[in-house]
Amino acid sequence: MTPFTLSFQIEDFKPEHKPRWKEINEAWVSKDFYMEEIDHLHCSHPEQSILAGGGQILVATVDGLVVGTVGLLKEENNVFEVIKMAVDTEYRGHGIGKALCMAAIEKARTLNANRLYLYSNTKAVPAINLYRKLGFKETPLGPQEFERADIRMEIQIGT
Secondary structure, rough: OOOOOOOOOEEOOOOHHHHHHHHHHHHHHHHOOOOOOHHHHHHHHHHHHHHHOOOOOEEEEEOOEEEEEEEEEEEEEEEEEEEEEEEEEHHOOHHHHHHHHHHHHHHHHHOOOOEEEEEEEOOOOOHHHHHOOOOEEEOEEEEEEEOOEEEEEEEEEEO
């Protein structure tokens, strides 16, 4: 089989993206873990839980279909948490996750962020490797909302 290049775009979240935002994120969480209260909030009400507080959501689309997601949850003036980074299983292996993460970093820069952090689980080896390649460094886990989280990573992106 010949490998092919998939054409996709990264764009800002629109209300019509919400069903796929929820579907993609619930699928990846439920595959290896269980949906926690905070997952339900972010998946079902991203307008209130992410966007209303100054956060951002980006989606990757292929022919108008949302195939990947990433959110930036504003924590304080110059700090954002990277959340709900996911790519539909049928579209993995085409660089969509990397493009989404890089776009999130760039979007955070435009929002004057100087630091991004994220929580993950070491079972997500490809994701952890991607974060490391993009410059995220492991930091102490500390208190956090997710029972499944066993790693915290962050990156300095500004002054």
